[in-house]
Amino acid sequence: MTLVQMQPRPASAGPAHRTVAELMDEAGPQVCDDMSIEVALSVMAAACTGRLVVCDQDGQCTGLVTQAELTAVRDSSAYTDRVRLRDLLGDHGSFTTSVAPMAEAEHAMRYLRLGALPVVDGQGSALGVLALSR
Template identity: 85%
Template sequence: MTLVQMQSRPASADPAHTPVAEVMDAAGPQVCDDMSVEVALSVMAAARTGRLVVCDLDGRCTGLVTHAELTALRDSSSYTDRVRLRDILGDHQSFTSPVTTMAEAEHAMRICRLGALPVVDEQDSALGVLALSC
């Protein structure tokens, strides 16, 4: 058994001013933007996740896709097996910095109606994902 030391947060600490880096989830699976929708759905199933961080050939984060979006697309009449993730990113090309405050990130996510937002460094490499809980 490993002992974990917990630190209590000062009563004066304001969660709204907490940097995103302190509360983000791990980035999880990262896939290339030339991946097909079917393969992306298979990766999600294997990883038991509902979202994938999408990167270009240089490893820069280009967006995020969800299982619900990919399933809806696959089930639509306009779907073909030639559709690649880069073709469907659309509004999901939003990112945040690890030093952005939670208040700023939550505000932006609500305005853009995003349930999750990739957190990237100065080179646009994915560090994690910030997801709204409600």
């Protein structure tokens, strides 16, 4: 996993120093990393969302998957029903903290080419999702 946060800024920082907490969305559905692709796609459809926060058995955020990623894997010739979400995370194991400066998180997201990034607390539990405006 890659932690994107560099150094926390004081809560009293001006608009140029906004934190991730000020701009993050709700985490939405959180699923376990041992879930299959088909079940994850069903959860997304039921929740009317295009992404899921993935956690391990201890409730620690391990990444984020999107509907497009899951559909591409499911439709590939190498797909089997034994593929689990943990098998897909790779570089998507990146996350940030709510106290991270927004500018740093945005820079990291652009550098890593991520459209969304899970936001975690000090114990690694998901608090929300930071999504870049396109």
